[in-house]
């Protein structure tokens with residue numbers, strides 16, 4: 001049953017609304033101030049809130065902002081006083097679904113609630129999809145049916161419930177972090193922290209500080225003791241991404257953690273002891289790195305206890321369709337568009353591509369196509385120019401058509417980002433200044 005919360009300090013109005021909405025079959029709750037509303041929201045899942053603007057402990061308009069941050073799936077309808085449209089407009093800017101004028105619009109409330117409930121349904125769907133795509137990966141949500149992927153999943157499932165160190169190898173974007181999360185989530189450590197760090201993203205000093213933390217006074221600006229991720233992840237799992245890039249000095253410190261669970265914080269003389277499981281990943285060939293003097297051999301043998309090799313996408317072409325379909329559903333739901341299929345040529349082009357960026361690249365290509373799509377089917381004209389397209393959909397464009405296609409393309413991406421130029425330039429892979437020049441040139445509003 002859908003749940004509605006009415007926030008109004010006037011008992012009569014609350015009662016009246018509550019009766020109307022209960023008769024409609026909703027489960028209705030009512031409170032007289034914002035504090036009680038927050039309490040109610042902590043305990044009960046509310047779909048739609050009907051909220052007065054003036055409340056004894058604050059303004060409903062300001063509250064709508066807090067609500068969007070704390071309960072993003074819930075939608076709010078503001079009840080504004082007669083003739084006070086600015087309040088309603090501000091509430092919508094703050095994230096409210098809509099507003100109605102008190103007393104005046106009684107017949108509008110029910111249809112508006114149904115509309116808001118549709119939006120709530122969509123919000124929930126998107127959050128679920130995002131959760132799957134984000135950090136809640138389990139083995140069931142790893143997509144793909146190819147033998148080579150299934151074998152990797154089977155190995156990972158076997159090792160998950162041990163405390164063994166795991167080394168994940170594979171090209172960029174093959175899902176190493178996704179596998180690391182799935183291993184953690186199905187291990188006995190799943191209730192504890194999973195902390196991922198990219199060893200190539202920091203200078204040596206910063207990485208040491210991030211991993212091991214520091215004592216107060218260890219360096220200028222170190223005013224307090226600080227925990228590193230090994231301490232933060234105590235009893236949980238640390239995922240060391242791009243391990244091949246870790247500086248040699250830090251490799252020695254990591255070896256000690258693996259051997260004894262101990263390390264020295266920066267500026268400390270007493271060791272700190274932790275119990276962490278380590279999962280490492282690399283797209284480098286570690287034996288060659290050892291030969292080149294960039295990676296410690298003893299650390300390699302300590303890390304390479306259980307190696308899982310993640311296949312490149314081009315080696316499991318049979319998975320492309322199901323992955324593409326998954327991302328299509330995700331991005332069409334995210335942009336509230338009804339795009340349901342690919343053309344045969346589109347799918348063939350995907351299958352012929354070399355996929356150097358693997359699943360990450362596929363995800364980005366589908367997102368781009370969803371932005372550019374005209375109808376319910378993705379066609380090859382939404383693919384980037386480096387895709388092989390050998391089909392009936394190709395036609396030679398004149399210079400005139402090219403520039404109008406560019407204009408339409410920019411306009412679509414701008415619509416997709418709600419006019420955010422920085423994000424648009426990023427998606428188009430052009431400089432912000434180029435975007436401004438083109439907006440000017442094509443007179444895009």
Ligand SMILES: Nc1ncnc2c1ncn2[C@@H]1O[C@H](COP(=O)(O)OP(=O)(O)OP(=O)(O)O)[C@@H](O)[C@H]1O
Nearest residue numbers: 133141142143171172173174175176177178359360
């Ligand atoms: N089997 C899968 N099913 C669905 N999505 C996946 C799958 N594998 C990877 N992804 C998605 O592909 C993207 C890249 O995955 P991930 O970051 O795990 O790759 P990686 O191998 O760790 O990359 P890098 O080496 O660049 O760090 C992410 O958006 C992830 O959600």
